[in-house]
Amino acid sequence: MRTETGQVINLADYRPTDFVLERVDLTFELDPTETKVETRLIFHRRENTNPNAPLVLDGDELVLSSVLFDQIEIDSERYTATPDSLIIRDLPASEPFEITITTLINPEANTQLMGLYRSNGIYCTQCEAEGFRRITYFPDRPDVLAVYTVNIIADKAANPLLLSNGNFLGGAGYGEGKHFAAWFDPHPKPSYLFALVAGDLGLVEDTFTTMSGREVALKIYVEHGKEPRAAYAMDALKRSMTWDEETFGREYDLDIFMIVAVSDFNMGAMENKGLNIFNDKYVLADPETATDADYANIEAIIAHEYFHNWTGNRITCRDWFQLCLKEGLTVYRDHEFSADQRSRAVKRIGEVRHLRSEQFVEDSGPLAHPVRPSQYKEINNFYTTTVYEKGSEVTRMIATILGKDLFKQGMDLYFERHDGDAATVEDFVQCFADVSKRDLSQFSLWYHQAGTPHVTVSCDYDATAKTFTVKLAQTVAPTPGQPDKKPMHIPLSFALLANNGAMITPASTSGGEVGENLLHLTEAEQSFVFHGVSERPVLSLNRSFSAPVILNFAQSSDDLALIARCESDLFSRWQALTDLALPVLCEGVKQVRAGQPVLFNDALKRSLLAIIADETLEPAFRAQALALPSEADIARELGGDIDPDAIHAARKAIIADIAIAGLDIFKGLLEQMATDAAYTPDAKAAGQRALKNAALTYVVQAENNPLKAAEAYAKADNMTDLSHSLSVLAHHFPGMTETKAALTDFESRFANNALVLDKWFSIQATIPGEDGLGRIKTLMQSPKFNAANPNRVRALIGSFAFSNPTGFHRADGASYSVVTEEILAIDKRNPQLAARLLTSMRTWKLLEPQRANKARAALTTIANANDLSNDVRDIIDRILTA
Structure with missing residues (x-):
């Protein structure tokens, strides 16, 4: 299952290992540049396998010091060692045996941040997906589960803290100036869940009593002096533990649960057991x-990693093709947790915004792949929005189709049947099929077919027969490796609205399976007939985004306005506003490109301003309504020949028109949503700030005056308001005195806070316009820019490439050249980060010809470079050849 050589790995080639690993004993003698790792492995040969098969262990840039068989040095003729593998021959056919391997590694030189590395004085590991092989030779695959005992030896002064998975066994002094600690994890786990941390960190402690009455010690380790800033994370952890018990019946299973926060980390977080x-x-x-968004992210990600204890750790993946089985399922669980903690409708809108802006783009481009892929070259490149977010949507559809009770029974059966297993997608789906007695084989195509289904909708009302017919047709466009698609099982939640906004309940239905407010689209073309409908209804379809599809539904402005005004499902109200806005915005782009003035739409303005003024609606929802489709949304809707400058100009003009029309409303909201109360991160207060700041943006655009934003910056008493007002100043008045003063003030105030400085870099990186490139070059020369820190690189270069269309997609292609140079430089030290940045150019073929040609030239430069990592080589080949 190795991927280092860049060969294609196929799901169809899966087979179990020839040897079963029974247990793992690890001893680390930590040293910044020469850490010694002794690995004691106990194996036995699997039944019915080749009795002459050698033991093949994975490695990655390893230095082998010694290898023993049953504590006796192995004859050199019995094994072959390279930095990337260790093959041992002539092993017992039946009885257990012991292999002891000693390797030497250099944590300080490990800039990949995979395996064991040392940064800012802290030893840290990241082993998912294939980082453990950078520590020792090992059968490094997720279906190899074993119990681990870990001994850590280190300098006591530099590393008073020695942590690993499981429960603490004890520790003591170990010679002059050193000490050791021992840990034991009783739950069999794959190597990707191994973790070690050593160094000097501060501690925040608490306890949690589980539903069976056990007391669990909770510990969060952070840099000294930052302990007070971990309070919200601890609160989120305890709420997560309670929620998982109450919602899924899952209880924590160790004596201690620990979180360690580090500044140099490729991922958001990692769920290593305990x-x-x-x-x-x-x-x-x-x-x-921290902003309100930061608090919400902390809450969600703390929950996500904790929920992995069952969906990922206790039940893990048989192979990396099953990655969605832990990630998609756990994203669904953290989405449900956040929805219960905050506003369900607003949370759902945020999820769909992200899905459309990232996953739909992925699904329609050269990097498209199924939720459960059938092959890969580099597994690191499959930690994608398709696996995570679309994987979550597939789980949500199972819950929608089965209903709450059967879904809960299916999850209970999954936990019962597969606890301690390395499972597959088929195992997961079968649990729901068993409890529901429903054939889910067609539904399973959601795991196996790439691409976003398009559903075309048409309606016909027969007043004489009092019937309302809904005709649906589904298609999925060809994707790399999958030219032909089969019809999917698409669950579409619906409502029929009368002219007064009331719900219409038909007397009966025919033509296909109709559940409780749910149409089951299972054929390429299908009609549903509603009988006993006394007036022409307005169809609200795909309520709460029950299926991740694109609806092609030419509804009139009047019908959309009715939905926006009257639908009880808030997501559908927001969607109706979006459907009103997108055609207006796209037409505006055409007008800009033709040199014509942008025409405005009264229906859109009326509907939007009516919602904004409706005080019965929660502020957070009204703020979402004000966030019209983004430039990326417009580009996706246009589908090709994309001119980012025209998109930006059209959107800016339409927002300015809305701002002027509703200026009195927006000024009123600035006053109504302001409060003198102390800051709290709860959903209600965050929603009020969101609406206030959205109103500020519109007021500033209506008046075209920086003073209002500068005044908001001066008055801000929290990071949410401070960073938003700074963004308004920087993005709308980049050269003004007020903006320069605010940027200088912000930098000075937070010079010693890396996370806040990331915001400062990001705000400037996303200032629209072709001047962005010069700004990026200047900021890259700043002493505060640290190219070795993934957060800082993502804040500056990542924000520019992913979130600044007019700056990154300059017509002369200059930005492509600069970002290309950075990707190649970063690839030498951190291939994962470089590959992520490269995906910013995945849609290059959709640009207008001049920009597309410039982008292709830049991508070709990368493709022709020597010594590309497998991560970058895999992405560049797919982007250029698909």
Whole structure:
């Protein structure tokens, strides 16, 4: 299952290992540049396998010191060792045996941040997906489960803290100036869940009593002096533990649960059994330094990693093709948790915005792949929005089709049947089929077919027969490796609205399976007939986004306005506004490109301003309504020949028109939503701030005056308001005195806070316009820019490439060249980060010809470079050849 050589790995080639690993004993003698790792492995040969098969262990840039068989040095003729593998021959046919391997590694030189590395004085591991092989030779695959005992030896002064998975066995002094600690994890786990942390960190402690009455010690480790900023993370952890017990019946299973926050980390966080390691941006928060979005992310990611204890750890993946089985399922669980903690409708809108802006783009481009892929070259490149977010949507559809009770029974059966297993997608789906007695084989195509289904909708009302007919047709466009698609099982939640907004209940239905307010579209073309309908209804379809599809539904402005005004499902009201806005915005782009003035739409303005003024609606929802489709949304809707400058100009003009029309409303909201109360991160207060700041943006655009934003910046007493007002100043008045003063002030105030400085870099990186490239070059020369820190690179270069269409997609292609140079430089030290940045150019073929040609030239430069990592080679080949 190795991927280092860049060969294609196929799901169809899966087979179990020839040897069963029974247990693992690890001893680390930590040293910054020469750490010694002794690995004691006990195996036995699997039944019915080749008795002459050698033991093949994975490695990655390893230095072998010694290898023993049953504590006796092996004859050199019996094994072959390279930095990337260890093959041992002539092993017993039946009885257990012991292999002891000693390797030497250099944590300080490990800039990949995979395996064991040392940064800012802290030893840390990241082993998912294939990082453990950078520590020792090992059968490094997720279906190899064993219990682990870990001994850590280190300098006591530099590393008073020695942590690993499981329960603490004890520790003591170990010679002059050193000490050791021993840990035991009683739950069999794959190597990707191994974790080790050593160093000097501060501690925040609490306890949690489980539903069976056991007391669990909770510990969060952060840099000294930052302990108060971990309070919200601890609160979120305890709420997560309670929620998982109450909602899924899952109880924590060790004596201790630990979180360690570090600043140099490739991922958001990692769910290692009992010892979660986090990027500190998802742990540290206080009102002065964290926005409402930061608090919400901390809450969600703390929950996500904790929920992995069951969906990922206790039940893990048989192979990496099953990645969605832990990630998609756990994203669904953390989405449900956040929805229960906050506003369900607003949370759902946020999820769909993200899905459309990232996953739909992925699904329609050269990097498209199924939720459960059938092959890969580099597994690191499949930690994608398709696996995570679309995987979550597939789980949500199972819950929608089966209903709450049967879904809960299916999850209970999954936990009961597969606890301790390395499972597959088929295992998961079968549990729901068994409890529901429903054939889910067609539904399973959601796991196996790439691409976003398009559902075309047409309606016909027969007043004489009092019937309302809904005709649906589904298609899925060809994707790389999958030219032909089969019809999917698409669950579409619906409502029929009368002219007064009331719900219409038909007397009966025919033509296909109709559940409780749910149409089951299972054929390429299908008609549903509603009988006993006394007036022409307005169809609200795909309520709450019951299926991740694109609806092609030409509804009139009047019908959309009715839905926006009257639907009880808030997501559908927001969607109706979006459907009103997108055609207006796209037409505006055409007008800009033709050199014509942008025409405005009264129906859109009326509907939007009516919702904004409706005080019965929660502020957070009204703020979402004000966030019209983004430039990326417009580009996706246009589908090709994309001119980012025209998109930006059209959207800006239409928002300015709305701002002027509703200026009195927006000014009123600025006053109504303001409060003198102390900051709290709860959903209600966050929603009020969101609406206030949205109103500020519209007021500033209506008046075209920086003073209002500068005044808001001066008055801000929390990071949410401070960073938003700074963004308004920077994005609308980049060269004004007020903006320069605010940027200088922000930098000075937070010079010693890396996470807040990331916001400062990101705000400037996303200032629209072709001047963005010069700004990026200047910021890259700043002493505060640290190219070795993934957070800082993502904040500056990532924000520019992914979130600044007019700056990144300059017509002359200059930005492509600069970002290309950075990707190649980063690839030498951190291939995962470089590959992520490269995906910013995945849609290059959709640009207008001049930009597309420039982008292709830049991508060709990368493709022709020597010594590309497998991560980058895999992405560049797919982007250029698909």
